[in-house]
Amino acid sequence: MNNPSLYLKVHHIGRVGSRNIIQKYFHLVSQNEDEEIAIIDIGSGPGNVTHDVLFPLFKNPIKKVVGIDISKEMVEFANATYGNENLSFEVLNIGNVVPERYISFFDYVFSFSTFHWVKDQRKLFLNINRIMKPNAQMLFSFVAQSILFDIYQSVWRRPEYTPYIDDVDFGQSCFQKSKEPVKEFQDIFENAGFQVEMIKIDEIAAKNKSLTGFKEFLVSLNPYYDKMPDHLKENFMLHHLEQVQRDTEVEGPNNFYMDFNIFVVYAKKK
Numbered sequence: 412m413n414n415p416s417l418y419l420k421v422h423h424i425g426r427v428g429s430r431n432i433i434q435k436y437f438h439l440v441s442q443n444e445d446e447e448i449a450i451i452d453i454g455s456g457p458g459n460v461t462h463d464v465l466f467p468l469f470k471n472p473i474k475k476v477v478g479i480d481i482s483k484e485m486v487e488f489a490n491a492t493y494g495n496e497n498l499s500f501e502v503l504n505i506g507n508v509v510p511e512r513y514i515s516f517f518d519y520v521f522s523f524s525t526f527h528w529v530k531d532q533r534k535l536f537l538n539i540n541r542i543m544k545p546n547a548q549m550l551f552s553f554v555a556q557s558i559l560f561d562i563y564q565s566v567w568r569r570p571e572y573t574p575y576i577d578d579v580d581f582g583q584s585c586f587q588k589s590k591e592p593v594k595e596f597q598d599i600f601e602n603a604g605f606q607v608e609m610i611k612i613d614e615i616a617a618k619n620k621s622l623t624g625f626k627e628f629l630v631s632l633n634p635y636y637d638k639m640p641d642h643l644k645e646n647f648m649l650h651h652l653e654q655v656q657r658d659t660e661v662e663g664p665n666n667f668y669m670d671f672n673i674f675v676v677y678a679k680k681k
């Protein structure tokens with residue numbers, strides 16, 4: 412997850428998925444074209460979605476567009492590739508801190524494929540609420556449930572890997588086992604001070620991938636790949652692939668696939 416070039420090459424969910432979500436749902440976002448606005452993209456990764464997709468959709472004069480990410484490598488890549496006088500990227504973990512300079516600052520908040528990384532959802536959305544102006548708008552999607560997280564659980568608990576895995580639940584949606592994920596999420600979200608205008612679960616899939624392509628896809632997502640010692644890296648990924656083959660009934664060499672149920676939410680700060 413710290414490798415921007417690999418992520419851009421293989422990450423279907425980010426590259427195509429976020430673009431599709433924006434194309435499908437951006438019409439919900441209202442704009443008053445005279446106002447000078449500030450926009451934040453949370454978990455901006457390599458910065459391509461912020462720059463190529465979100466930035467051109469706004470006709471307003473721009474005060475500031477900020478992409479934030481916990482990964483220094485992603486932020487350095489994004490600034491070098493897409494940074495300009497209106498658009499910059501910063502290392503920031505919004506699950507932990509709210510910088511003073513951003514309190515009540517943003518008119519629009521976006522985030523794609525990121526919030527399932529954050530365990531304390533209540534704190535996350537309280538923090539986000541604080542950086543938004545009253546009535547500011549928010550459009551985001553993140554993974555609610557996926558077989559990928561079950562695969563993480565079975566591989567990461569293998570004894571050869573446990574010394575390098577400090578948290579077996581890391582990077583996985585806390586709604587994975589929920590029977591009513593929408594209701595559960597909506598309760599937390601509304602209690603953090605938001606008014607939901609639209610909430611749903613969309614199904615998306617990474618599909619038609621070769622073994623090598625799928626392995627790269629899994630590496631680009633896996634939060635522990637970089638932490639594995641070199642002599643275990645290959646086996647670590649092979650164990651994920653074996654489990655994918657078992658759990659998803661792969662048919663043929665180019666038919667690796669994986670489903671993701673994602674929350675899609677459009678909301679306003681109350």
Ligand SMILES: C[S@@+](CC[C@H](N)C(=O)[O-])C[C@H]1O[C@@H](n2cnc3c(N)ncnc32)[C@H](O)[C@@H]1O
Binds near residue numbers: 506522
């Ligand atoms: C799957 S990528 C999505 C990138 C981009 N939004 C897209 O749609 O292609 C998720 C990104 O979220 C970042 N991330 C994870 N937890 C975060 C947090 N608490 N605060 C900010 N960024 C975070 C990761 O470093 C990663 O770059």
